[in-house]
Amino acid sequence: MTDWYYDFIMAxxxxxxxxRVGVAPSTVSRALNGRGRMSSLxxxxxxxxxxxxxxxxxxxxxxxxxxxxxxxGVVIDRRHIPVERSFYSAIIEAIESTATPHGYxxxxxTLKNHSSLKMVKERKVDGxxxxxxxxxxxxxxPLLEEIPVVLVDNHLQGxxxxxxxxxxxxxxxxxxxxxxxxxxxxxxxxxxxDLSFRERFTGYQEALKKHGIKLDEQLIAEGGRQRGSxxxxxxxxxxxxxxxxxxxxxxDYTAVEVIWAIKAAGLKVPEDISVVGFDDNDIARIVxxxxxxxHVPRKRMGEEAFRRLLALIGDSTxxxxxxxxxxxxxxxxxxxxxxxxxx
Amino acid sequence: MTDWYYDFIMAxxxxxxxxRVGVAPSTVSRALNGRGRMSSLxxxxxxxxxxxxxxxxxxxxxxxxxxxxxxxGVVIDRRHIPVERSFYSAIIEAIESTATPHGYxxxxxTLKNHSSLKMVKERKVDGxxxxxxxxxxxxxxPLLEEIPVVLVDNHLQGxxxxxxxxxxxxxxxxxxxxxxxxxxxxxxxxxxxDLSFRERFTGYQEALKKHGIKLDEQLIAEGGRQRGSxxxxxxxxxxxxxxxxxxxxxxDYTAVEVIWAIKAAGLKVPEDISVVGFDDNDIARIVxxxxxxxHVPRKRMGEEAFRRLLALIGDSTxxxxxxxxxxxxxxxxxxxxxxxxxx
DNA sequence: CTGAAAGCGCTTACAG
DNA sequence: CTGAAAGCGCTTACAG
Numbered sequence: 034m035t036d037w038y039y040d041f042i043m044a045x046x047x048x049x050x051x052x053r054v055g056v057a058p059s060t061v062s063r064a065l066n067g068r069g070r071m072s073s074l075x076x077x078x079x080x081x082x083x084x085x086x087x088x089x090x091x092x093x094x095x096x097x098x099x100x101x102x103x104x105x106g107v108v109i110d111r112r113h114i115p116v117e118r119s120f121y122s123a124i125i126e127a128i129e130s131t132a133t134p135h136g137y138x139x140x141x142x143t144l145k146n147h148s149s150l151k152m153v154k155e156r157k158v159d160g161x162x163x164x165x166x167x168x169x170x171x172x173x174x175p176l177l178e179e180i181p182v183v184l185v186d187n188h189l190q191g192x193x194x195x196x197x198x199x200x201x202x203x204x205x206x207x208x209x210x211x212x213x214x215x216x217x218x219x220x221x222x223x224x225x226x227d228l229s230f231r232e233r234f235t236g237y238q239e240a241l242k243k244h245g246i247k248l249d250e251q252l253i254a255e256g257g258r259q260r261g262s263x264x265x266x267x268x269x270x271x272x273x274x275x276x277x278x279x280x281x282x283x284x285d286y287t288a289v290e291v292i293w294a295i296k297a298a299g300l301k302v303p304e305d306i307s308v309v310g311f312d313d314n315d316i317a318r319i320v321x322x323x324x325x326x327x328h329v330p331r332k333r334m335g336e337e338a339f340r341r342l343l344a345l346i347g348d349s350t351x352x353x354x355x356x357x358x359x360x361x362x363x364x365x366x367x368x369x370x371x372x373x374x375x376x
Numbered sequence: 377m378t379d380w381y382y383d384f385i386m387a388x389x390x391x392x393x394x395x396r397v398g399v400a401p402s403t404v405s406r407a408l409n410g411r412g413r414m415s416s417l418x419x420x421x422x423x424x425x426x427x428x429x430x431x432x433x434x435x436x437x438x439x440x441x442x443x444x445x446x447x448x449g450v451v452i453d454r455r456h457i458p459v460e461r462s463f464y465s466a467i468i469e470a471i472e473s474t475a476t477p478h479g480y481x482x483x484x485x486t487l488k489n490h491s492s493l494k495m496v497k498e499r500k501v502d503g504x505x506x507x508x509x510x511x512x513x514x515x516x517x518p519l520l521e522e523i524p525v526v527l528v529d530n531h532l533q534g535x536x537x538x539x540x541x542x543x544x545x546x547x548x549x550x551x552x553x554x555x556x557x558x559x560x561x562x563x564x565x566x567x568x569x570d571l572s573f574r575e576r577f578t579g580y581q582e583a584l585k586k587h588g589i590k591l592d593e594q595l596i597a598e599g600g601r602q603r604g605s606x607x608x609x610x611x612x613x614x615x616x617x618x619x620x621x622x623x624x625x626x627x628d629y630t631a632v633e634v635i636w637a638i639k640a641a642g643l644k645v646p647e648d649i650s651v652v653g654f655d656d657n658d659i660a661r662i663v664x665x666x667x668x669x670x671h672v673p674r675k676r677m678g679e680e681a682f683r684r685l686l687a688l689i690g691d692s693t694x695x696x697x698x699x700x701x702x703x704x705x706x707x708x709x710x711x712x713x714x715x716x717x718x719x
Numbered sequence: 720c721t722g723a724a725a726g727c728g729c730t731t732a733c734a735g
Numbered sequence: 736c737t738g739a740a741a742g743c744g745c746t747t748a749c750a751g
Binding site for chain 1: 387430432433434435436437439440445446447450461462465466468469472473476481482483484485486488491494495497498499500522632658659662663664
Binding site: 044046047048058059062063066068069090091092093094095096097098099 | 744
């Protein structure tokens with residue numbers, strides 16, 4: 034009776050197992066962690082009882098002595114919410130689903146409120162992955178001193194990162210447009226302040242150059258970080274002397290707005306203007322026409338980010354590595370041959 | 377020199393502060409936690425030194441003695457990923473952003489692998505919110521014995537929950553369709569196995585009844601839990617004797633598929649058939665035409681879920697409460713008056 | 720092969 | 736008002 038009561042209130046500890054098996058708690062610890070040689074008989078007995086009792090280690094106690102928590106932090110910049118929601122969600126899901134089989138939990142935080150530094154300082158995590166493009170050096174540094182860090186979709190000198198081949202992806206997208214016969218190819222981005230977007234711009238430039246097309250400032254527009262960025266940028270382009278026959282947009286969300294704006298202006302996509310995005314966000318398959326875009330392997334990036342973090346947790350002296358994933362152009366309905374009639 | 381070295385390797389503890397101020401560690405603890413009376417002079421001195429040293433409590437140690445971790449778990453059914461990604465992401469974000477100012481961290485997990493039970497048993501969280509519609513009694517029960525639980529978008533006897541007025545929302549949506557002149561109003565759902573969807577069906581029935589419209593089995597279709605569910609359901613409806621002039625769809629994602637299927641059949645939305653969804657998911661503003669739908673206040677639900685959980689963590693004897701949020705019909709472009717010409 | 724002891728960093732009665 | 740001690744549940748040298 035009292036036994037039952039006790040069990041209900043308190044969780045099972047190694048002491049309980051020790052008593053039941055008739056050994057010392059330290060022996061239970063060794064058996065369960067597989068440390069040190071010991072008779073496989075007592076080991077088996079202990080494991081069996083632990084199982085029977087439904088024992089789980091108290092990670093607070095375990096962590097206090099081992100300095101490992103079995104958790105990792107995943108931090109995302111608030112700015113990416115909710116606009117790029119599905120993009121970053123996919124990465125986070127991938128991290129979670131690869132962390133779980135390794136016995137790790139994932140603490141999810143947003144960049145405001147220093148809550149990421151807090152979780153590190155409070156010793157709640159063994160490492161952290163920082164997702165997104167706004168992670169500054171000042172933010173990363175204090176973390177780096179304490180704990181392994183992996184950057185996703187960003188890069189800082191001397192810090193591990195998993196990124197995507199933005200230059201190559203953009204290059205391929207623009208080259209594809211050129212292959213379709215386009216020569217007046219616009220470039221639209223929310224902002225040039227993001228590393229990823231600048232890299233995509235570089236790819237755009239390189240593709241033009243490679244094919245002997247001169248860069249035209251009038252075909253480049255920055256819509257700003259806000260809703261409606263795409264339509265602001267389109268207005269800017271349309272105000273110029275020359276109309277593009279195709280536009281490469283630095284991310285899908287803005288590309289969708291660009292499509293809307295083009296349609297609102299009474300033009301057709303892709304008949305009048307082809308549009309190609311970047312990311313292969315969920316919305317790319319919802320807009321009309323379905324968006325041609327550059328696929329970013331978010332799942333693989335998330336998986337790799339966790340794996341890399343795990344390696345660093347195991348050995349923090351590993352030299353910083355930058356892992357770059359290739360992209361893939363996904364051709365859908367928003368792009369087509371340049372119309373003959375147009376200039 | 378050695379001092380610096382020491383500081384760098386080890387984190388600051390109350391012992392360090394105690395030494396510096398010249399008091400006992402227990403005094404530091406009391407000062408920092410504001411427990412017990414003490415001279416406000418030493419208290420201030422201690423707090424100041426803690427601040428200077430950049431002290432953060434080791435939550436593992438703190439949690440070991442207080443049995444509080446300062447973390448809560450948020451668990452989502454794997455099935456909701458990625459289809460309903462943005463829907464549940466918004467709730468999770470809301471939970472995170474209301475948890476942070478309270479000093480709490482959020483552990484995010486998915487329902488597979490028992491990783492949710494694991495985090496509870498390992499004492500990593502003080503409470504958990506279970507999001508989504510697939511949380512069974514068997515899953516919730518073992519958690520309930522250990523820790524406070526709040527359900528979101530679901531309900532179980534005797535468990536705290538925050539939900540949405542599915543019946544009322546569906547009622548309003550269908551009544552709106554009736555006001556537009558529609559009489560042959562279809563109902564499409566992925567499945568009737570979800571509580572939410574059944575409730576929405578109830579609202580549909582009640583609205584018809586209230587306005588003296590007979591329920592017609594031929595106008596009801598279940599597309600199944602899969603991609604393309606909406607188009608499967610549409611085929612079923614179109615195979616029937618009578619064509620609906622409006623369709624109420626139990627969730628937005630399926631509603632989008634329904635719109636696609638209608639357009640693929642050569643009909644127009646809303647001219648030929650009006651479509652109304654439920655959720656006000658991000659995609660509702662991306663489809664064409666923009667989807668009329670029932671807004672679910674995900675942000676407020678997430679906030680309230682955390683607040684409720686916090687209350688239960690403070691006092692686990694609070695009687696179970698079911699909080700139901702009202703919905704709001706958001707009229708966009710996928711719905712319109714019933715065309716005169718049609719039968 | 721296994722036990723007793725110390726320690727991880729905190730809090731909390733208990734003295735004084 | 737404040738200090739010394741015990742304890743939270745685990746691990747890890749250290750003995751034996």
